[in-house]
Amino acid sequence: xxxxxxxxxxxxxxxxxxxxxxxxxxxxxxxxxxxxxxxxxxxxxxxxxxxxxxxxxxxxxxxxxxxxxxxxxxxxxxxxxxxxxxxxxxxxxxxxxxxxxxxxxxxxxxxxxxxxxxxxxxxxxxxxxxxxxxxxxxxxxxxxxxxxxxxxxxxxxxxxxxxxxxxxxxxxxxxxxxxxxxxxxxxxxxxxxxxxxxxxxxxxxxxxxxxxxxxxxxxxxxxxxxxxxxxxxxxxxxxxxxxxxxxxxxxxxxxxxxxxxxxxxxxxxxxxxxxxxxxxxxxxxxxxxxxxxxxxxxxxxxxxxxxxxxxxxxxxxxxxxxxxxxxxxxxxxxxxxxxxxxxxxxxxxxxxxxxxxxxxxxxxxxxxxxxxxxxxxxxxxxxxxxxxxxxxxxxxxxxxxxxxxxxxxxxxxxxxxxxxxxxxxxxxxxxxxxxxxxxxxxxxxxxxxxxxxxxxxxxxxxxxxxxxxx
Amino acid sequence: xxxxxxxxxxxxxxxxxxxxxxxxxxxxxxxxxxxxxxxxxxxxxxxxxxxxxxxxxxxxxxxxxxxxxxxxxxxxxxxxxxxxxxxxxxxxxxxxxxxxxxxxxxxxxxxxxxxxxxxxxxxxxxxxxxxxxxxxxxxxxxxxx
Numbered sequence: 133x134x135x136x137x138x139x140x141x142x143x144x145x146x147x148x149x150x151x152x153x154x155x156x157x158x159x160x161x162x163x164x165x166x167x168x169x170x171x172x173x174x175x176x177x178x179x180x181x182x183x184x185x186x187x188x189x190x191x192x193x194x195x196x197x198x199x200x201x202x203x204x205x206x207x208x209x210x211x212x213x214x215x216x217x218x219x220x221x222x223x224x225x226x227x228x229x230x231x232x233x234x235x236x237x238x239x240x241x242x243x244x245x246x247x248x249x250x251x252x253x254x255x256x257x258x259x260x261x262x263x264x265x266x267x268x269x270x271x272x273x274x275x276x277x278x279x280x281x282x283x284x285x286x287x288x289x290x291x292x293x294x295x296x297x298x299x300x301x302x303x304x305x306x307x308x309x310x311x312x313x314x315x316x317x318x319x320x321x322x323x324x325x326x327x328x329x330x331x332x333x334x335x336x337x338x339x340x341x342x343x344x345x346x347x348x349x350x351x352x353x354x355x356x357x358x359x360x361x362x363x364x365x366x367x368x369x370x371x372x373x374x375x376x377x378x379x380x381x382x383x384x385x386x387x388x389x390x391x392x393x394x395x396x397x398x399x400x401x402x403x404x405x406x407x408x409x410x411x412x413x414x415x416x417x418x419x420x421x422x423x424x425x426x427x428x429x430x431x432x433x434x435x436x437x438x439x440x441x442x443x444x445x446x447x448x449x450x451x452x453x454x455x456x457x458x459x460x461x462x463x464x465x466x467x468x469x470x471x472x473x474x475x476x477x478x479x480x481x482x483x484x485x486x487x488x489x490x491x492x493x494x495x496x497x498x499x500x501x502x503x504x505x506x507x508x509x510x511x512x513x514x515x516x517x518x519x520x521x522x523x524x525x526x527x528x529x530x531x532x533x534x535x536x537x538x539x540x541x542x543x544x545x546x547x548x549x550x551x552x553x554x555x556x557x558x559x560x561x562x563x564x565x566x567x568x569x570x571x572x573x574x575x576x577x578x579x580x581x582x583x584x585x586x587x588x589x590x591x592x593x594x595x596x597x598x599x600x601x602x
Numbered sequence: 603x604x605x606x607x608x609x610x611x612x613x614x615x616x617x618x619x620x621x622x623x624x625x626x627x628x629x630x631x632x633x634x635x636x637x638x639x640x641x642x643x644x645x646x647x648x649x650x651x652x653x654x655x656x657x658x659x660x661x662x663x664x665x666x667x668x669x670x671x672x673x674x675x676x677x678x679x680x681x682x683x684x685x686x687x688x689x690x691x692x693x694x695x696x697x698x699x700x701x702x703x704x705x706x707x708x709x710x711x712x713x714x715x716x717x718x719x720x721x722x723x724x725x726x727x728x729x730x731x732x733x734x735x736x737x738x739x740x741x742x743x744x745x746x747x
Contacts, residue, residue: 164608164712292643300647304656304666312673320680327684331710335608338707354694357701358709359717360618362691363610368623369687373680376633380676387669590712591609 145439154444154513157254157601158592159436167437167589171332171582172339174432182579183431190575196568203561207279214558221541221553226280227391228533229563232416233273233570234314234388235409235529237321238381239417240266242449244324245377248370253601254445256588257437260332261428262421263325264583268573269420270318272566277310279562306390313387320380324373327366330356331587385413392536398479399540402467408460415453415499416529418446422522424574426515428583437584440513447512450525454503457532461500475545487552488539495535498528603722606700606715628686629679636678641671699747713740 149155158167174181207214217224240262247255278287290301290311301308334356337349356362389409392400422443429438468480483492502524511517543550577583595601605614648654649661659666688694700706700717709715716737718730734742 168608168711292647298652300652302654302656303644303648303670304659304663306669309669309673312670316673316677316680319677323680323684327687331609335710338710350696354688355696355698356693356710357698358606358608360605360607360611360614361620362693363607364615364620365623365625365687365690367610368625369629369683372626372629372683376629376676376680376683380673383669383672383676387673390669587609594609 145436152509154440156439156441158257158439158589158596162436162593162596164590164593167593168335168339168586170434170437171584171586171589172336174578175336175580175582176339176341176345178579181432185431186575186579189571193568193571193575196565197572198568199561200565200568203558203565204275204279206558207562208284212280212282214556215562216553216555216559218551218553220544220549220551221538223280223537223541224553225534225555225559225563226276228530228537229566230273230276230280231388231409231533231537232530233269233276233566234317234385235413235416235533236420236526237266237269237273237317237417238385238410238413239421240264240269241317241321241324241377241381242414242417243421244328245374245381248374249378252445253592253595254442256592257434257439257584258421258425258442258446259588260325260328260585261425261578261583263321263328264577264581265421265424265574266321267318267325268570268577269417270314270321271573272570274314274318275566275569277314306387306394309387310391313384317380317384320373320377324370324377327370327373328585328588329581330354331358331366332582332585334358335586336582382410385410392540397540397544398468398473398475399464399483399536402464404460404463404467408457408463411453411456411460412529412532415450415457416526418450418453419522419525419529422446422450422518423526426519426522428578430515432578432583434584437589443515443518444509444512447506447518447521450522451503451506454499454506454525458500461496478543479540482543483535483539486539486543488535488542491531492535492539495528495531498524499532502528604717604719606706606709606717608710608712608714624690625683625686628690629683632682632686633675633679637671637675639678640674641667644670699745703745704741704743 145156145159146154147156162170215224215226217226240259243255243262244259244266247259278284281287289295289299290308292301301311330353333349334353337346337353340346340349386406386409389405393402393405395401425438425446426443429435465480468476471477483489502521505511505517505521511521538553542553592601603618605611605618607614644667645662648663648667653661656663700715703715703717705713706715716734716739718725718734724730731742
């Protein structure tokens with residue numbers, strides 16, 4: 133599509149492409165030095181660049197983290213009875229939270245790995261932040277399988293270590309597959325994040341104003357020089373890691389979904405679960421990304437680097453995955469009826485009209501109706517509107533996991549086995565406490581490490597100068 | 603000859619006559635090894651060491667072994683990628699003489715450096731300097747090891 137003369141001249145931040153979408157990947161007038169300064173000074177000259185609100189955020193996050201530790205301590209002291217779980221609802225908030233956090237992590241890998249393989253340049257200013265988000269989300273997720281165990285002190289029995297009892301984990305179980313999938317996901321995300329960080333930390337080492345910072349960043353950078361050989365091996369490893377992380381991200385949430393799908397419970401025993409869960413994971417992950425990126429770009433003045441085009445693109449991905457999740461809901465409902473199985477049919481009727489029915493309709497509102505606002509371009513490019521839609525989707529995805537786990541369990545086959553689930557204070561404290569852990573890690577990350585990929589942003593500047601940016 | 607850039611430049615390595623990276627081969631070998639090792643672990647545990655009848659499945663229930671085999675393939679390949687990359691780059695390397703070049707800290711921000719080492723067979727102090735001047739750089743400096 134050929135740009136008109138006026139659009140060619142308007143290279144400002146708000147330029148619109150011929151199709152009518154925000155087109156600028158990076159603000160006008162950026163140079164290698166300016167982007168390096170803009171991103172690096174947040175870490176190296178915090179007095180000038182860290183907003184006062186960082187302290188407010190750190191306080192809130194730390195308070196929630198303390199609540200998390202308190203809830204965990206009491207749990208380890210008294211046991212899982214402090215939660216609302218019972219028979220039949222033996223899996224409550226812990227598993228809901230686990231699936232929710234893992235899902236959130238998937239957006240980071242999607243942006244880093246999948247968008248790299250698809251040559252999407254708009255990933256550049258958000259990939260470091262979202263990779264960090266993935267790491268922290270997976271860390272939060274990983275606490276729940278450990279905590280929900282009746283005997284958490286023997287959690288290591290899940291790993292295949294040489295033990296004196298001659299026992300092995302039961303490798304045919306998705307619960308053990310989870311152990312390997314989540315551990316692999318965490319380690320691979322950590323590797324990918326660190327590989328990308330090495331050149332940027334080298335930049336900070338070279339620009340460090342104090343000896344202490346120079347030594348710390350120097351150790352982390354391991355002597356990176358930016359030679360052609362370094363870059364060649366680095367880019368090769370980076371691309372391969374992206375290629376490895378792509379099937380990994382698809383497999384991890386599929387394995388998590390199989391935790392449910394291999395069971396007999398109506399509402400769980402569904403073949404649509406793996407793709408439905410993966411789409412839902414990317415959906416909730418992008419919602420969390422937007423909830424983090426929108427305040428950060430405002431508070432740190434990064435609108436030049438994280439532009440309306442990024443917000444628009446993320447909103448579009450969210451809309452697309454939201455439609456896939458909506459398709460999943462429709463198929464579940466249709467298959468329940470079409471199967472002719474009375475237990476499946478009752479499951480769907482109970483989900484919509486039973487004691488937890490109001491939660492189901494709230495879910496439809498949050499995950500299906502409100503996100504339709506994203507069809508409107510003004511909503512996709514207006515940071516505040518997008519923030520609230522993303523917040524609703526984030527909460528909605530938690531509610532979806534609640535509906536899947538709790539509502540399916542509370543009434544399955546025989547009415548004599550039916551029950552109700554009521555979350556206790558400790559359930560809520562552990563949930564919000566895990567949010568505190570996540571926020572604490574994010575807040576520390578934006579203070580101490582470069583939150584945008586500096587070397588990759590320089591490449592965007594170079595490509596813009598050469599006219600290679602679309 | 604070696605070049606130092608603040609971001610990866612397409613085709614620079616080929617133009618400098620450097621061999622292709624060995625990282626992909628290392629990743630492939632370690633990935634396959636990890637996958638085979640993982641499958642062997644599962645088969646040994648579930649079919650030989652402590653066999654248990656789970657849902658009437660055969661002891662060598664290979665479809666059930668695939669997820670973990672896949673995850674371990676990815677894990678070993680990823681570990682090989684980062685360790686292989688660092689090893690091939692000879693990192694960590696606390697010091698290199700090129701860091702003594704004036705203004706070399708700009709190589710990680712916005713300046714591009716070319717370095718010809720004295721160990722190069724074609725190196726001659728004056729001739730090399732003249733050659734470099736024909737490229738019209740911002741400045742030339744000599745670094746002593």
